[in-house]
Amino acid sequence: MTGRRELAGIPPQTPLFGPGVGLDSLAGTLLLRQVRARFGVDVAAEDLNLDALATLATLAAFIEERAGGGIS
Amino acid sequence: MIKCVIWDIDNTLLTGVYLESAEQPPPPDPAMVSVLTELSGRGIIHALASRNPPEAAGYAAAAIGHQFAAAECGWGRKSDAIRGILADLDLTPDAAAFVDDEAHERAEVSFALPDLLVLSPEDMADAAGWPEFGPAVVTPEARRRGAMYAQRRRRQEEARAFGGSREEFLRYCDTAITIGWAQPADVPRLHELSIRTHQFNSSGEEVSEAALGALLGRPGHRVVTVRLADRYGDDGLVGGCVIEAGARDWTVPLLMMSCRAIGRGVIDVLLAWLARAAARVGAAVLNVGCRLADRNMPLRLALAGAGFRASQASAAPAAAAVFRKQLTGPPPELPGWVTAPEEP
Numbered sequence: 001m002t003g004r005r006e007l008a009g010i011p012p013q014t015p016l017f018g019p020g021v022g023l024d025s026l027a028g029t030l031l032l033r034q035v036r037a038r039f040g041v042d043v044a045a046e047d048l049n050l051d052a053l054a055t056l057a058t059l060a061a062f063i064e065e066r067a068g069g070g071i072s
Numbered sequence: 073m074i075k076c077v078i079w080d081i082d083n084t085l086l087t088g089v090y091l092e093s094a095e096q097p098p099p100p101d102p103a104m105v106s107v108l109t110e111l112s113g114r115g116i117i118h119a120l121a122s123r124n125p126p127e128a129a130g131y132a133a134a135a136i137g138h139q140f141a142a143a144e145c146g147w148g149r150k151s152d153a154i155r156g157i158l159a160d161l162d163l164t165p166d167a168a169a170f171v172d173d174e175a176h177e178r179a180e181v182s183f184a185l186p187d188l189l190v191l192s193p194e195d196m197a198d199a200a201g202w203p204e205f206g207p208a209v210v211t212p213e214a215r216r217r218g219a220m221y222a223q224r225r226r227r228q229e230e231a232r233a234f235g236g237s238r239e240e241f242l243r244y245c246d247t248a249i250t251i252g253w254a255q256p257a258d259v260p261r262l263h264e265l266s267i268r269t270h271q272f273n274s275s276g277e278e279v280s281e282a283a284l285g286a287l288l289g290r291p292g293h294r295v296v297t298v299r300l301a302d303r304y305g306d307d308g309l310v311g312g313c314v315i316e317a318g319a320r321d322w323t324v325p326l327l328m329m330s331c332r333a334i335g336r337g338v339i340d341v342l343l344a345w346l347a348r349a350a351a352r353v354g355a356a357v358l359n360v361g362c363r364l365a366d367r368n369m370p371l372r373l374a375l376a377g378a379g380f381r382a383s384q385a386s387a388a389p390a391a392a393a394v395f396r397k398q399l400t401g402p403p404p405e406l407p408g409w410v411t412a413p414e415e416p
Contacts, residue, residue, distance in 0.1 A: 017377045022238065025272075026335035028373035044369040048393060050376040 012057040039067040074116060074204045076163055078154055080172035081122035081132050084193050090128045100136045104193060107200050108138060115214025117141040117221055121153040141221035150177050151184030162331050171196045211261045213308040223305035242337055245302040249341050251412035254295035259284045261309045265328050271370040272329035272339055274362045292317055298342055300333050311338055321357040322350040343378040344404035345412050351399040352414060358397045
């Protein structure tokens with residue numbers, strides 16, 4: 001989804017920004033495009049500081065809240 | 073402004089139909105080749121979308137003597153082929169033109185992609201004189217644009233096959249990022265970046281050469297350039313910013329980077345260097361004013377990743393926000409492949 005295979009399977013609580021994952025703008029853009037396409041949730045339009053991208057767990061919670069519980 | 077022309081092959085770039093004369097495919101149309109060459113010289117790139125086997129693209133490239141930035145050959149809808157090319161080159165439909173001799177193909181593409189400029193070969197013959205195809209300045213970066221897309225494709229192919237992390241790949245590529253103070257000779261390219269960049273452009277407004285030139289010598293102002301090269305080629309000047317250097321805070325009213333440099337660590341390095349340079353002269357806060365638009369969301373990702381925060385409550389479209397970074401604690405590290413001035 002992000003074009004970076006080494007990111008597959010990271011734990012939900014791992015910080016996406018900063019050392020370790022180091023989510024850059026390319027991978028982040030691809031990720032948010034997929035989120036919009038799959039769940040109809042436009043994270044960038046609703047979340048000025050993109051706090052939803054702190055971890056995969058916060059992103060999933062953000063989407064779940066807005067997509068009506070369509071993700072598991 | 074058109075950045076890319078997508079060409080049909082049969083009876084458009086060639087004077088006949090490729091598959092009807094496989095023994096000796098038809099020669100290129102001299103009028104179309106002349107327009108293609110003229111536009112290449114202005115920094116416009118070219119791609120192929122054709123109902124043909126992939127070999128047709130190789131033949132057209134060899135016959136015309138041009139390295140195309142992308143090619144989609146097959147029997148699906150032309151509009152789908154064009155969408156694929158635009159995604160591949162990271163372009164929006166309004167930055168591209170499509171040329172085809174078949175009226176029904178033009179109709180299908182116009183309907184599916186209303187923002188794309190759709191032309192017949194006859195139109196194309198004099199379209200080179202239209203303002204959409206005529207950038208006022210042709211920078212060295214613009215003249216090399218076609219070749220740089222080919223370098224990018226080689227880099228992406230290697231990146232896909234590369235097993236390590238992004239940092240390891242950037243090191244493997246011999247990435248070299250050079251930050252410097254803008255000189256008068258950099259002004260035309262900085263002006264061009266203010267027009268051509270969208271995904272990484274904080275203000276979304278064109279800045280004239282005169283305005284940029286005036287900033288070079290203005291007290292309290294700094295104009296920064298960022299250059300990028302690696303083992304695949306030299307991308308030249310790919311980014312820049314304007315700094316208003318106050319005693320307690322630095323404000324960046326304009327920050328821009330070419331999408332050609334995306335994924336290569338350039339924007340992160342520029343933001344880290346700004347924080348280091350500002351902290352070094354005693355500033356406590358670094359501000360980046362940013363228009364909030366769908367198009368420049370990648371810049372917001374970079375700002376979030378670099379620890380900037382905006383205080384406005386919602387991200388309403390067309391609004392703007394100031395993203396702030398408190399310069400406390402140790403300054404962010406710069407990778408070893410960055411050359412930069414430390415003292416402003």
